[in-house]
Amino acid sequence: MTVKELHQKTSWAFVMQGNVDLPLTGVYSGDLLSYVMGNGLVGQAWITMQTHQNIIAIASLKEFACIILIDGGILDEQTLISAAEHEVNVLSSPLSAFETIKKLVHLGF
Amino acid sequence: MIKVYDLKADDFTAAGSISSDIKKIAKGYGMSATTIRRIAVACYEAEINMIIHSLGGQIELSIDDDWFNVIFKDTGPGIEDIELAMKPGWSTADVIAQNMGFGAGLGLPNIKKNSDLFAINSDPQGTVLQLGFRRKELL
Numbered sequence: 574m575t576v577k578e579l580h581q582k583t584s585w586a587f588v589m590q591g592n593v594d595l596p597l598t599g600v601y602s603g604d605l606l607s608y609v610m611g612n613g614l615v616g617q618a619w620i621t622m623q624t625h626q627n628i629i630a631i632a633s634l635k636e637f638a639c640i641i642l643i644d645g646g647i648l649d650e651q652t653l654i655s656a657a658e659h660e661v662n663v664l665s666s667p668l669s670a671f672e673t674i675k676k677l678v679h680l681g682f
Numbered sequence: 683m684i685k686v687y688d689l690k691a692d693d694f695t696a697a698g699s700i701s702s703d704i705k706k707i708a709k710g711y712g713m714s715a716t717t718i719r720r721i722a723v724a725c726y727e728a729e730i731n732m733i734i735h736s737l738g739g740q741i742e743l744s745i746d747d748d749w750f751n752v753i754f755k756d757t758g759p760g761i762e763d764i765e766l767a768m769k770p771g772w773s774t775a776d777v778i779a780q781n782m783g784f785g786a787g788l789g790l791p792n793i794k795k796n797s798d799l800f801a802i803n804s805d806p807q808g809t810v811l812q813l814g815f816r817r818k819e820l821l
Contacts, residue, residue, distance in 0.1 A: 604783050605783050605786040605788075606730075606782070606783040606784055606786070607727065607784070607786040607787075607788035607789055607792055608786055608788065609783075610723050610726060610727060610788075610792055611723070611788055611791075611792045611795070615715075615719065621783075623782065623783050625694075625782055626694070626695055626697075627694060627697050627698065627730075627782060627783075627784075629698075630697060630698025630699070630701070630702065630726065631698070631726070633698070633702060634698060634701060634702065634705060634722040634723070634726050635719075635722070635723075636719070651695065659702075
């Protein structure tokens, strides 16, 4: 499944679009950034409640396929600019982390 | 090749920009995808450590035939107990850093795990963290 297909299947809004044809290799969920840096894998969708600028650098360095913000998370202007510069896909799920993960499990992850 | 970056303390908005540049350079040198990812993780953690804990400093990149070296030098205040700082879960990050999701106490362990050469020296005048990555993976 690509990032675009994930968006189509969930209706989770795009906060920022980079390369939406990137294939998703799996999912990682976490808000403690060193755990994410240490354990996340290339191509994953990263679920987080963090919305500050540093998540863009992490997603870019780790080559995540996308970030999924939970609870309807939004990005401030500076973070949006950074996401655009790094071409990082960011989706916003209106659901909690648990419900977001459940939805992804139903989709076959 | 040698490149030197200046890093300001507490500048969270710029965090990761130096690591991103170093990662780009590593890609340009044709290093393996795995090594590039290890460089990215180790350098990001070290860059963040300097932003959170130090008074600022410099990051020096040098590349020779065999090694991709990155040295992180700050101007203090030093790490009181390096052995403790290396322990997973131990952190002195303040509440501002913690609220951003930093301060899990995994920075230095992550750096060590991802580097081929790891050396750290610290006193109140500053900390020097020396990392090396083999340009060609050992078979």
